[in-house]
Amino acid sequence: MVTDDVGTESSSRHGAMTLDRGLQVLELLAAEDRDFTVAEIASTLGMHRQAVYRLLATLTAHHLAAPAGSGRYSLGLGILRLSRLAHPQLRRAVLPQLRQLAEALGATAQCVVAEGSEAVTLTVVEPSDEIFHLSQRPGARHPLDQGASGLAILAGRASAAGEPAAVAEARSRGYVVTHGQLTPGAIGIAAPLRDRAGRSLDASISVIALRELDIERAGELVVQAAAAATAA
CATH class of the missing domain: 3.30.450.40 (GAF domain)
Structure with missing residues (x-):
């Protein structure tokens, strides 16, 4: 019973962290009137590139981010x-x-x-x-x-x-x-x-x-x- 509670709490913390990081990416994309590369996002926010790729894939699927060509990303029309x-x-x-x-x-x-x-x-x-x-x-x-x-x-x-x-x-x-x-x-x-x-x-x-x-x-x-x- 205790193990289940610990597992649920850990999963909740992980989900909250992922949401927080996704919001950080959105705020960065909105901060300047230009497109960002994955490397720029990762460097600015102190994240691993693979984590940024995963976040951008989710945000793009919900039209909150959009590929802007040449490996760059911008805010999506879902915003x-x-x-x-x-x-x-x-x-x-x-x-x-x-x-x-x-x-x-x-x-x-x-x-x-x-x-x-x-x-x-x-x-x-x-x-x-x-x-x-x-x-x-x-x-x-x-x-x-x-x-x-x-x-x-x-x-x-x-x-x-x-x-x-x-x-x-x-x-x-x-x-x-x-x-x-x-x-x-x-x-x-x-x-x-x-x-x-x-x-x-x-x-x-x-x-x-x-x-x-x-x-x-x-x-x-x-x-x-x-x-x-x-x-x-």
């Missing part, structure tokens, strides 16, 4: 499906915070997610008692390096060479402020969204207004909303 499945959960987590922001600031509040080099609007809440306000639609796109919401997503990631100065500033301050970058006369304030471990979700919460805002107060509210969404 996009997982991302789409996660979006409804993210939408539910941020919606109450967006409602509070829209009413407290009298501004349009939104959650934006990264998709490649673009920022895509996931969900929008408009203020109920403001006659003049910006109207945004889910699915709207703009470059990640333009607009408060996209810059906030970049600020949630690790620093990178050549990134906009506003990104580094946002990491220090906790939120991004832009003036008229995407819409003339509009003010955008955004903060990155992270999981409970502090890792970037490649998403942001933001408000957009066509009138003057108390920037410091609005920034604090946006940061608080992002933290509350993380807790949710």
